Amino acid sequence: MKNFEIQGLNFKFLVVYVLCSVLCALPFKAFPLTAEEVVKKSQEAFFYQGKDSKARVLMKLISKSGQERVRELTMLRKNYGASGGEQKYFMYFYQPVDVKDMTFMVYKYPAKDDDRWLFVPAINMVRRIAAQDKSSSFVGSDFTYEDVSGRDIEDDNHTLTKEEKLDAKDCYVIKSAPKAQDVDYAYKLSWIDKGTFLPLKEEYYDKKGELYKVFSADEIKDVKGFPTITKRAMKNLSSGHRTEVTYVKADYNIGIEDSLFSERFLKQPPKKWIE
Amino acid sequence: MKKFSLVHFSVEHPRLIVFLTIIITFAFLTQFPKVRTDTNPKNMLPATSDVRVWNDEVEKTFSLYEDMIVVGIVNEKGILNKDTLGKVHEITNEILKLKGVAARDVNSFPTITNVTAESGALKVAPLMAQVPETDGEIAALQKMLFENPLFINRIISKDGKTTAIYVPLEKGSNGKEIADEIKKILSKETGDEKYYVAGDPVARDTFGAEMFKLMAIFAPIAGGVMLLVRYLMFRDLFLSITLMMDAMISIVCSMGLLIGLGYPIHIMSSMAPVFLMAIATDSMHIFNEFYFRYREKKDKKTAIIETMRAVSRPVRNTALATAVGFGVLLFMNIIPVKVFGGLVAFGTIVLRILSFSFIPAMFTFVKDEQIEKIAHTEDIGSDKTSRFLQKLASIGTHSPKKTVIVGLVFFTIAIAGITKMKVNNNLVEWFKKDSDVRIADTVINRSLGGTSMAYVVATAQEDDFIKTPEAMRYIEGLQQHLEKLSVVGKTTSVVDYVKRINRVLHDDDPKYDVVPETKEMIGQYIFLFSMSAKPADLDNVVDYPFKRANIWVQLKTWDAQAMREVIKAMDKYKIAHPVTMEFKPSGIAYFNLVWNDEVLWDMVMGFILALIAVFAILAVDFRSVKWAVVGYTPLLFTILLIYGVVGFIGKDFDMPISVLSCLSLGMAVDFAIHFVSRLRQRMTETQGAEALSDALLWTAARPGKGIMRNAVLFAASFAVMMFAPLTPYITVGAFIVSMMMLSAVMTIIYLPALIMLLKGWLFKGGTR
Known part of the structure; x- marks a missing residue:
């Protein structure tokens, strides 16, 4: 078993290496990137790494006065199509203790409302959850669904406001202003690392023009050649509430079957994916 | 010397x-x-x-706001129409942009969390993200509103004519300034709708602003009147x-x-x-x-x-x-x-x-x-005032017994009045009936749950206990018990959310509008709710470890008495249904009760201490306890009479009144001191050549004129305050005017009567 994994890893590493070299070569093109291109690349690096992925996620929801709520889950994702395209998510909860065995599934479509299902073990029932605005909170945290699975590029007007260094890393600073008034913020500033295209920091400004929410990538690790944000935080400055997310484990290109994303497995998730 | x-x-x-x-x-x-x-x-x-530490703790634990403005919107034809709803939508959006408003937790049609079952899917979303266009959409909205007990009396009145926008304020923002901004937004609207802005911060900060304005206007006017009256006198x-x-x-x-x-x-x-x-x-x-x-x-x-x-x-x-x-x-x-x-x-x-x-x-x-x-x-002889005062004093001097008996009758009546006195305080009633603040409050309290907010915090002995069906049912029962009180308009707790989810998960079957059977179900329902609702929805009603739950109690009146009733009902329920949880009141309504009581009793304590101290001073000053007793009588009498009247007319014994008691003491004692000192001085000066009754009449005419002038001057300047727009000032004005006149008259009539009656006791050597 162990042997196989190492072998697989080696092979995959090679593939990733090749891919990566191609990607790395891109910024050296003669003409500079447009704001849209930066955002597209950033989404690719942030939400669409690999064909699929698995992460054991620990979320700490911390109130202003320091009270904590914990969410612990395994998040499985599979891409259907290129960056910006369809994706399927499968989440299994370990914590809080009274929701153990609860599962949650999302079909994400570009330019269309998500489909979501939830399995409530206490009454052994799968319920479809109506999709609503994507800027609603993800499992009660300071992150929204969009923060977890990305926002359609076309929904915002993107402008490259400046390029500057953040923590000794060269960044593009992109201003994204939603075209419709469907979210809480008036605009967002993102510091996108020129090297990895991961967002290192995001600032959200409300309709009064005040900064009220800050995202930060606090730890970035290389996982199978994919730079992955393994620690991140979202802090709401007006409520004083914050959420800290740690990827305890992360993996890519693990061969998740299509059949996983079904009502049957929502009720009884395969052991291998939730260990 | x-x-x-x-x-x-x-x-x-x-x-x-x-x-x-x-x-x-x-x-x-x-x-x-x-x-x-x-x-x-x-x-x-x-x-x-204690109360502030506890309230702060409750605010922190449940992410609550100290202050909330309530905007009431009334349309006599009903608010569920495209036009009015459009306005609600627009006004809410404008309010969200105001500085000092905690935008994330503003509750109104477009922002309040709604849990529904929609074509087989569970939906947790804002109630009215878009303004409904068609009659069908409006009918659907109406159905959602009236089927959800969380909305009725909160954002929609039972008759469908009133809605409200709840605007929580960030710490330290000025309620009056934000209320003025909101009023500016509202003034742009035209149509059948009427708008009302209410809530504790509005009343409180408006009162503060008005108070300073009044001090700036009325102090100089009072001063001016004094100047004028003095000029007329001299x-x-x-x-x-x-x-x-x-x-x-x-x-x-x-x-x-x-x-x-x-x-x-x-x-x-x-x-x-x-x-x-x-x-x-x-x-x-x-x-x-x-x-x-x-x-x-x-x-x-x-x-x-x-x-x-x-x-x-x-x-x-x-x-x-x-x-x-x-x-x-x-x-x-x-x-x-x-x-x-x-x-x-x-x-x-x-x-x-x-x-x-x-x-x-x-x-x-x-x-x-x-x-x-x-x-x-x-000149005593020729002066009209002096002659009048002499006449007054002669009543007491010549028929002391009758005077004292009449006094005793009044005394008894006054005591009866005092026993009727109610200790209460109502910040909103510090405004006149026709003031904006009071009208807004009355309208909103009539049709919705209430503008005065109290909390009842349940604390369990261990974490996660709130999630048990036992705790849930207990809280539900307590809520029902509290809602029986006429002063309570609405209560809301985590139980209401859990019941709502239970029902919605089971295809909106009313049979499931109950507390679920197991802790797992409750825990999972709450989690499900927290997955998509606003964080504040849950934070406001339950703490992180699920050890504490917060019951929101909306009161229909700002009477301190109302909160006292809630606490009494809560304690009674606890005794009748023993449980391992503890219950404690909190919130602004509770705070108002506590500070009013504390200030009030502090003033009463101060008053009693002052009574003792003043008596001691009188005794030392007159070098005689007997004279002190006599000098004390008109003072005590005046105070008793005034409080008797306060009791009879049904005015609450509130903070401003309690403050005044100290003033009345400090002022009324002056007259007695002047009268007694000058009388005794006169008697020493005349060396007993004058009869006591004549000495009394002289005192009434000469220093008595000073007393009367003092009283008139005082009363004239304070009468100005009776035209103030805030009731405490009217109270102060009326109180002082009556107190001054009464204590002056008491001194002139009653002191001579007492002195005549007790002369054997007062003058050891006897007098003519």
């Missing part, structure tokens, strides 16, 4: 004294630019007080202005000291100038006597010295009594009460020093002819 030399010195060096006085006053005046104000009643209690502008300056100097010095020491001006200390102006009228006695003496001696300096010799003792002692009456407040618990007491006591001492220096000095500047002219009218 030190003071006496001060008078001599002042008369010999009047210019130096006036110059020094002005310099010192200016020194205090330089502190004025540093002035800070604080109108928040919260600061009546120190931040370390026909001498120069002396009237002198008296006015006397008051102003003491106000500047004491307020300067307060500001200089770094204290903010608080609701209570802002009343100090009016109090000092009132106390300053005591120097009237100096003027009164001066004119009489001048008529007798025809020499200004001699008249001044003799006047001061005659009145120094009563003036000094009334000052001492007043200073002590307010000074005892320094020993109370509540800081603004202490500051207020110290401030007025200090001002009183300044006034007295001025009486012995500045005023005699100013006398020397008056032209002799002028004094001659006025003094001419000051």
